[in-house]
Amino acid sequence: MSPAALRTLRIQLAGKRQAHLRRARQRMVVGMALFGCLTLLTGARLADLALREPVGVANAHNLWERIGPRAPIVDRNGSDLARSFEAYYLAVKPQQLIGDPAEIAEQIARIIGERDPADIQKKLSHRGKWAYVERRVMPRDAQALKALGEPGLEIGREWERVYPNGTLAAHTIGHANADGEGMAGLERQLDERLRDPDRADEPVQLSLDTRVQHVLVQELAAQMDRHSAIGGSGIVMDVRTGELIAMTSQPVFDPNAPKFGGGGEMDPRFNRATYGVYELGSTFKALTMAMAMESGVVTSMAQGYDASAPIRIGRHRIRDFHAKNRWLSVPEIFMYSSNIGTAKMALDIGPERQQSYLSQLGMLDRPTLELAERGKPLQPPRWGEASTMTISYGHGLSVTPLHLAAAYAAIVNGGVYHEPTLMKLGLDEQPEGRRVFSEATSARVNALLRLVVKNGTGRNAEAEGYRVGGKTGTAEKPKNGGYARRSLVTTFAAAFPMDDPQYVVVAMLDEPKGIKETYGYATAGWTAAPVVSRVIGRIAPLLDVAPSDTKDVDLSEMLAQVRGAKETG
C-alpha cells in the first residue's frame, strides 16, 4: 500500500470511529435520561410514602401495634354495642433486661396479682426478642410497672375491643380477636369498613334496638330454662323494611372473652337464627295458603279438602296431629293444622309453582344479610310431588329461622318481600322490595293467622290488646335417616298487630321437653307460643304499637266456614 493510500485509509477509519463515537455519546445521553427517570420515580415514591401519615413509630416492630381502632357499632338509637379503647399491655425484651429475672418477676406478680411469678419469670427469660407478659394491665398497675425502671420491660398501649352489653347480641355482632381482626358476625363481615382508619370515628349503626333485644333474649332464655331446651332463636323484624329489630341465638357466648368449645351445633357461637337450618314444620302452612290463593287454587274460603284418611306415599304416611277425620274447609285446615288438607292443596299448586314462590320468598338460597354465618337451605334431592306435599307443611326443606321471618314479613305486609338487613335504614333508604303476593292474598292469610291465635293452636301467643296472629310449627328432628319422636324443634311465627301488621316475631326452641304445667306437651303451642306472647306484650309499647280493644281483624268470612265456631266479635 502506498503511503498515500494508507493515509486515506487511516482518515477513513478515523472518520468512521469519530462517527461511531458521536453516536455512542448520543446514546449515552439516552441512558442518562433513563437514570434521571429512575431518580424521579424513586423521589416520587419516597414523597408518596413519607408524606402519608406516619405509622405508629414507638412500637412498630411488633405486629399488634399496627392495630388501629375499629369503628364503634351502635344500635338504632345510638347506644354502644361495640367500642374500641386503648388498653395497657406489658411486654418484655429479654435481651435488654438488666436486673435479675426472678426478682423482676416477683415484683411484676406483686403489682398485677393473679399471676404465678414462676410463669412470669419463664416469659422474662425466654429466648426471643419480644413477648407479651400480660396483655391487659390496669392503668394504675401500668404506672407502677413503669416505676420499676427496667429497660427490658415495655409498657405500651394497644386498641382493645369491648362489648359493653356482653352476651346480648353476641352472634350478630360477633367479635374481633386480640389482634383487631374481625372473627365472627358483623365484626368479620364488615371488617374492612370497621378497620378503615378514615372512618374510625364514624359508628356503624345497626337496625337492632337494644331494648327489644333485651326482652327477646330474656323471654327466650327463660322459656329454654323452663323446658330444658338445648338451644333457641328469636327474631323481631320490621315487616315494612326488612330491618331486624332484634335477633338472638341461644345459648350465648361472651364476645369479650369468647370460648371455643363444643363443635358444630354445640359450640355456643353457632348461630341458630341465621346459620342453623331446620325443618320448621307447620309454620310453612301459611306460605302454602298464600301460594294457593295467589295462584288461584283456592278462590273461596268455602273450598276444602277431604282429610278423613291419611295419604300414603310409598312407605310414608301423611297424618294429622289433631285429626278430625272429615272434610275440612280452608280455614279449618289452617286452624287445625291439617297436614292432609295442606298436602292436597299443595298438589293442586304443583312443584313448579311451589318452587317459584319459595324462591321468590328467598327460601331456596342463603339469606342475604350482613353476616358471614348464613345457612344454605337443604333442599330435597328430587323435588317431585311427594316433596311438594311434605314441604307444604314444613318437612323436607330446611331453612333458617331468618328465612321464615323474612317470608312471613312478605306475607303479612301486603305481599312485598324485603331482604332482611341489620343496618338501620334512613327515611330515604326505604327499600322497594319485590312483590310476591297481592294485597288481597295478604289480607286473607292475615285473617287466617289471626284465627289461629284466637281460636286455633296458637292461643297461647295472644298478647292482650296487640292483635297477634301466627302459626305454630312442631317438627321432629331428623336423626339417623328417620325422625326422632322426642327431639322436637318448635317454632311460632307471628306478626302484630294483625289489622295493620308492623312486626314479625319468630321464636324457636331446639329440643324443649314437656313439663307438668304443659301436661307433658312440648309442642309449639305450649313452648314457643308463650314466648311470642310475652315478647309482644313487652316490646309493643317500646315500638309505639298502641294496644286496642276495639280494633281487630274481621274474621267473619273465616268463621263462617268453621264448623261449630261461634262468632266471637
Place this chain on the structure above:
Amino acid sequence: MRALRTMFSRGDRTILGRWFWTIDRPLLGMVLLLMGIGLIAVAAASPAASQRLSGANYTYADLYFLKRQVIWVAIGLPVLIAVSMLPKLWTRRLALLGTAGGLAALAALPFLGDEGTNGAVRWIIIGGSQVQPSELLKPMFIVTTAWLLAFRFDDPKVPAIPASGLLLVLIVALLMIQPDLGQTVLVSSIWVAQAFIAGLSATLLAILIAIGAVGILMAYLFVPHVTSRIDRFITGEGDNFQAERSIDAIRSGGLFGTGPGEGQAKFSLPEPHTDYIFAVIGEEFGMIACLFVAILFLAIVVRVITQLFDEDDPFVTVAAAGLAAQIGLQAFINMIVALDLLPSKGMTLPFISHGGSSFLALCIGTGMLLSLTRRSRFLTRAAEPEMRLGAT
C-alpha cells in the same frame, strides 16, 4: 519540607502525584461520600441485624456489623485506589483474567457452593467468609465486553456483538443454575446498554428486549423460587412481609427521620444491613436523606457519562459507561425494591450495604472505572479530528 510542599502540587511527578492529578476527583469524592454514608447507615442497621441474626447458640454484639464494615472499608478502599492506579492496559488484562477466573468459579459453584438462605447456591466459603463469584465477575465481564465491542467502532463488520453475546449467554446460563434472577437481569441489562452504545441497531435492541421479557416470563413459569417471589409481589398475598416492613420503616421515618438510633421499625426488617438498608436510612434519617442518596447515584452516572463526552477511546467509553451503569442500576434496583415497586431481588445498595464480596467487587469495579477515566484534566477534546490527523 520541599517534598511535602510539592506533594499533590501540579509539579509533582511522582506516581502518587500523577495519579492525583489525572484521577476523576469529583467521582472519587462521591464514592467516598457514599462509603461514609454507608458507615453511618450500617451503624444504624447493625443493632437490628445483630438481633435478627443472633441465634440460640450465638449472639452478635450490637455494633458487630459496624465493626465489620470498618474492616471492609479498610480493605476495600486500598484495593480501589490500587486498581485505579493501574495503567489502562493492565486494567484490561486484569478484566480478561478475572472473567476467565470468575467463569471457572461460577461453573464450579454447583459442586463447591454453599446453599444460601433462599434455595440459591451463590456462595463459596473461602477462609471462613462467603465469596459470591458472580459479584466479582460483574466488573470483569463489563470491561471484557467493552474490549470486544470497541473493535466495532473501527470496523462494524467485526462480529463483536455476537462474540460478547456468547459470553453473556454462558454467564446467564451459569447464573440461572443457581438460580439468581436478579444478577441475570442486571448483567444482561448492562450488556444490552453497552451493545447499544457500541451501535446495536434499534431492531436488534427491540428483539433483545423481547427476549429478555420472554426470559423473565420463563423464569417466572419454571423457576419456583422466582414464581413465588413475583406472585407475592403481584397479588400482595402470602408472605409479603418483607416489603411491608420496609414500607413501614420508611413511613415511620417521615420527612426527617426518627433520628439516629431511634428507629424501631428497622428491628422487623429482613436483612436491615444489606438488602433493606435503604429502609433503615429512610426510618432514621428520613425521606430527604433517601432522596439525597438517590441523587448521589444519579450524579455518579451523570459525572461519568459527561466526562466520556471528551473521550476518544471507544474501549474506555464502553467500559466506563458499563461500569457506571452497573453502579447506577444496582443502586436503583435496590432502592426500588425497598420502596416495594419491584419484587425482592437480593441486590445490595452499592458502597452503602454492609460489606462482603459485593462491596469488594464494587471497589475493584470502581477502581477500574477510575483507572480507565484517568487522563490529563487540563486538555479537552480537539474539536475536529482532522486537525490532529493533519499533525501526524
